[in-house]
Amino acid sequence: LTINNDTGEIRVKSGNYLVNADLVIPPNYKFIVEAGTKLDIIQSANILSYSPVHFGGTKKEPISILSSDSTGQGITVINAGGQSIISYVEFKGLGNPKKAGLNQTGAINFYQSDVKITNINIENNFGEDALNIIRSYYEIYNSTFRDILSDAFDGDFSDGLIFNSVFYNCGNDAIDVSGSNVIIDSVFIDNAGDKAISIGEKSI
Numbered sequence: 001l002t003i004n005n006d007t008g009e010i011r012v013k014s015g016n017y018l019v020n021a022d023l024v025i026p027p028n029y030k031f032i033v034e035a036g037t038k039l040d041i042i043q044s045a046n047i048l049s050y051s052p053v054h055f056g057g058t059k060k061e062p063i064s065i066l067s068s069d070s071t072g073q074g075i076t077v078i079n080a081g082g083q084s085i086i087s088y089v090e091f092k093g094l095g096n097p098k099k100a101g102l103n104q105t106g107a108i109n110f111y112q113s114d115v116k117i118t119n120i121n122i123e124n125n126f127g128e129d130a131l132n133i134i135r136s137y138y139e140i141y142n143s144t145f146r147d148i149l150s151d152a153f154d155g156d157f158s159d160g161l162i163f164n165s166v167f168y169n170c171g172n173d174a175i176d177v178s179g180s181n182v183i184i185d186s187v188f189i190d191n192a193g194d195k196a197i198s199i200g201e202k203s204i
C-alpha cells in the first residue's frame with residue numbers, strides 16, 4: 001500500500017498480492033486499486049473500508065479479487081461518505097464476513113455507501129448474497145453473476161438501476177429488493193432456484 005495523506009489516497013499499485021490478514025481502510029480516504037491488480041484473500045481475511053473504493057480495472061487489464069483457499073470473507077464498505085466506483089473487476093470464490101460486529105450477508109457489501117458498478121463478473125460466491133447493498137444508491141451496468149450460492153443481488157432500502165446484466169445459475173433469487181425503487185432494463189436471467197425477481201416491502 002502507498003498512503004498519501006495530502007491527497008487522501010490509499011493505493012494498491014498494479015501487481016499480485018496475498019491478503020492474509022484483515023485489511024481495514026479508515027474514513028476520509030479514497031481506497032484505489034489499480035488496473036491489472038490481483039488480490040488473493042486467504043486465511044479468513046476480509047477487506048473492510050470506511051472510505052469510498054475505486055477499483056479501476058480496464059477491459060484489457062481487469063482487476064481480479066478471489067480466494068484461492070475459499071476462506072476469503074469478501075469486501076465490505078460502510079458509511080463511506082462518497083460514491084465508490086468499481087469497473088472491470090472479477091470476483092471469484094468469496095464468502096461473507098464472519099467477524100465480531102460485522103453482520104453483512106454478502107460476499108460484496110455496501111452499507112450506507114453509494115456505488116457505481118460497471119463490467120464486473122461475480123462467480124462461485126459462498127455468501128448468502130453475492131452482492132448486498134443496504135441504504136445506498138447504486139447503478140449496475142454490463143455485469144455478470146454466475147454460479148451463485150443463494151441470492152445474486154440483494155438490495156434493501158436502496159434505490160438504483162440495473163442495466164444490461166445477466167444472471168446464471170442462482171441458488172435462490174437472481175434479484176431481491178426490499179423497500180426500494182429500482183429500474184431494471186435489458187436483464188437476462190437463466191436458472192434461478194427461487195424467483196427471478198423478488199419485489200418486497202413496498203418496492204417499486
